[in-house]
Amino acid sequence: MGSKTVGVSVSDLLGWTAQGVEIIAIDEDKAEFGLDRVAELAQKYDVQGFVLGLPKNMNNTIGPRAQKAQDYGELLKEKFGLPIDFIDERLTTVQATRMLVEEADTSRKKRKKVIDKLASVMILQNYLDSKGKLTTL
Template sequence: MRLMGMDVGSRTVGISVSDQLGWTAQGVEIVPINEDEEIFGIERVKELVKEYDVVGFVLGLPKNMNNTEGPRVEAARNYGKLLEETFGLPIDFQDERLTTVEAERMLIEQADTSRSKRKKVIDKLAASLILENYLNGHGKLIDRLK
């Protein structure tokens, strides 16, 4: 049993999963979506939920730096609601401020990754950071792993 972390954008969803003990998070893939056309990648998420025996979702909540909520927060909450309705599994949110910035810095400084390569993995890495932060903060869904 694992938790699935998600970095929800308007065009992609970065996906990560925890290990079975809830100690670490690993990036899995980036699922293409299109909010404008109401294509949310749910079929692929279903496959991943089954493959990884997911028991709950942790979505990044992209609050503004002053802690206010903008339109992307609403989009993340709506995606969470869709997941809850589709899978009947619990969801929780993790403040994701600066995770994409941190992910990009890691890719530049530690992996010396080119811009084109960064675009291919940044959402997956951001999803890993979101889930890792959640696990380290002992979020309420961690008990579902036991």
């Protein structure tokens, strides 16, 4: 979850692979967190729980961004009553950018449109690899 967008990914039915779905525009300042769209996607994909990236500081502490992610998790939990899991996402966006630049030679303009979705895929895939969860958003 960023301050302007939320990248959304889902797992396959077996919980083995993550696929990017979309990027939801949000506005933290206006407390608009895209929950209506999340609800639509949760229903469409029969979501059983949520996984959120937790952007810890490099020294493993919880800073303002990580606190906002935890707050967003609480919003999701209240609205949907589903389990919420967090996974350390440090450097995920850096890795996603590197993949788009070095491996795909993607232009800066195109990168901005897909970076959050790719980062969400990486976060969910890391989670699936470590936990073996079924369909998550």
